[in-house]
Amino acid sequence: MELLNIFFLLIGTFGMGVKAQFGFFDQMFGGGGRQQEPQDVRSDSSWYAQQYENAHCSKYLCPGTLSCVSFPHHCPCAWENVEEKVELGEGIAVCASKGGYKAGETLKKIELARKGLL
Template identity: 80%
Template sequence: MELRALILALATLLLSGVNAQFGFFDQMFGGQQQQAQQQQNVRSDSSWYQAQYENAHCDKYLCPGTLSCVHFPHHCPCAWGVEDKVELGEGIAVCASKGGYKEGETARKIELARKGLL
């Protein structure tokens, strides 16, 4: 009786070792396939964004680009760190790609464009 229990215990141990070994390979190779599937393009419909916007709680102004809650629309932050925010006056602000290495370069270029010089 004890011999059967010992054989059963050894068989269980061996099978769990085999499972762990193949589980490791699944993680190494099968996991990459799962990861590739997760890196697919996002859907082109806007239902996810609309749901996020509708579920956001804000008692002031909800920025459409960042879902930040601010006092005024022109206080909305830029969505990306590679953008500079430029206030055009009259409560209007735009975010534009950084225009160079100097501070204020984006604002300068936008002002030149507004004057028709760029």
């Protein structure tokens, strides 16, 4: 009986040693099923500059969306669900937050602002 207890004690000790060994590797290499917290993006523009530099475009590369278009005023808005593109003339376009529920309301507000009425 005592021999059986010693046997189970050795098996238990061996099992704990194996668990400790692999637990060390889990911690070292990020295993163990634990999710790592997402990290904030960097505060410098080097990542964006690298993407811009590596983008291939034979026409005009839009700085806000990295889209390749024929003319600068053809650049799409980055957030088309909440922005509206307004062409101001002479090939100039801006993206502005949608002004409300009616189509064209953003353009009306920009025109009022250009006239100094808003």
